Amino acid sequence: MSKYIEQALPANRRRLLGCALAALGTLAAPFGLANPVPSDVNLERSVKAAFLYKFLGYTEYPAASFGDASTPFIVGVVGADDMAAELSRTVSGRYVNNRPIVVKALRESEAPGALHLLFIPGDDCARVARLLKAARQGAVLVVTECEDGLQQGSVINFKIVEQRVRFDISLEAADRNNVKLSSRLLTVANQVHKGPL
Amino acid sequence: MRISLLPILAVAGTTVLPACVAITSSQPQLPLIDLTLEQLSSIVVTSLQRPRVQGVLPQLALAARGNAVHLSLAGARIASEH
Numbered sequence: 001m002s003k004y005i006e007q008a009l010p011a012n013r014r015r016l017l018g019c020a021l022a023a024l025g026t027l028a029a030p031f032g033l034a035n036p037v038p039s040d041v042n043l044e045r046s047v048k049a050a051f052l053y054k055f056l057g058y059t060e061y062p063a064a065s066f067g068d069a070s071t072p073f074i075v076g077v078v079g080a081d082d083m084a085a086e087l088s089r090t091v092s093g094r095y096v097n098n099r100p101i102v103v104k105a106l107r108e109s110e111a112p113g114a115l116h117l118l119f120i121p122g123d124d125c126a127r128v129a130r131l132l133k134a135a136r137q138g139a140v141l142v143v144t145e146c147e148d149g150l151q152q153g154s155v156i157n158f159k160i161v162e163q164r165v166r167f168d169i170s171l172e173a174a175d176r177n178n179v180k181l182s183s184r185l186l187t188v189a190n191q192v193h194k195g196p197l
Numbered sequence: 198m199r200i201s202l203l204p205i206l207a208v209a210g211t212t213v214l215p216a217c218v219a220i221t222s223s224q225p226q227l228p229l230i231d232l233t234l235e236q237l238s239s240i241v242v243t244s245l246q247r248p249r250v251q252g253v254l255p256q257l258a259l260a261a262r263g264n265a266v267h268l269s270l271a272g273a274r275i276a277s278e279h
Contacts (some may be wrong), residue, residue, distance in 0.1 A: 011256060038242050040242060043240070043242045044242040046229050046244075047229060047237055047240055047242055049229075049230075050229035050230045050232065050237055051234075051237055053230055054230075054234055054237070058234075090229070090230050091230075094230065160242070160243065162243060163241045163243040164238055164239060164241060165237065165238065165240070165242055166238055184234075185234070186234055187236060188234040192227060
């Protein structure tokens with residue numbers, strides 16, 4: 001509190017003033033004023049988590065990818081527990097095509113197993129290439145966020161364009177990975193690559 | 198010197214809350230997951246992003262001179278003198 005206040009108000013008044021300001025903060029809390037400012041990193045992560053959830057709804061998988069009508073979508077996130085936790089929170093209680101979603105936090109050394117979506121966070125393209133080589137099995141939508149993600153074999157690659165989260169798509173990689181992307185998703189993409197990269 | 202803060206609280210409360218409601222009601226808050234692909238693509242995520250009402254509380258300033266306590270809030274000046 002400023003020196004003005006200290007000089008002008010006796011101690012009990014200063015305490016009361018402090019309480020008054022605290023009360024103002026409390027009153028403002030439901031309106032978002034007292035909440036901490038989310039960092040840019042957190043917001044970017046939250047937006048990407050929302051996109052990953054959305055991608056499932058715009059991707060067609062072979063029927064053989066699911067055991068039965070109640071088989072969940074399995075989403076793997078490699079080497080990023082914070083992102084896996086964010087995605088788990090995001091999809092909690094949500095369904096895509098009447099299927100629940102299970103998020104797995106994967107270690108880099110771990111075989112991913114059967115997945116419907118594999119997200120490899122991080123901007124190290126060499127690491128992405130290595131992980132993709134190990135992960136190639138079944139119909140899986142691979143999503144990355146490194147600069148040359150599509151060149152490494154990813155189907156969807158996040159990028160920041162004009163401060164916004166956008167994504168590029170490789171249709172060739174989608175074919176190779178045995179998944180079909182809806183035209184609706186293609187219209188929102190930043191760039192859609194049809195042939196070899 | 199007698200300074201009553203109750204009038205300040207009362208006036209500030211009625212000033213702050215309607216202002217907040219007015220600001221937030223124009224931007225309904227949906228969970229990110231419920232936004233469309235286009236809406237997600239339009240969210241600014243890097244350093245220029247600021248919370249929607251930031252700028253209100255930082256302008257909260259208090260000053261006491263003599264027997265007066267002045268509470269300045271977002272340009273509004275509220276004073277109580279006894």
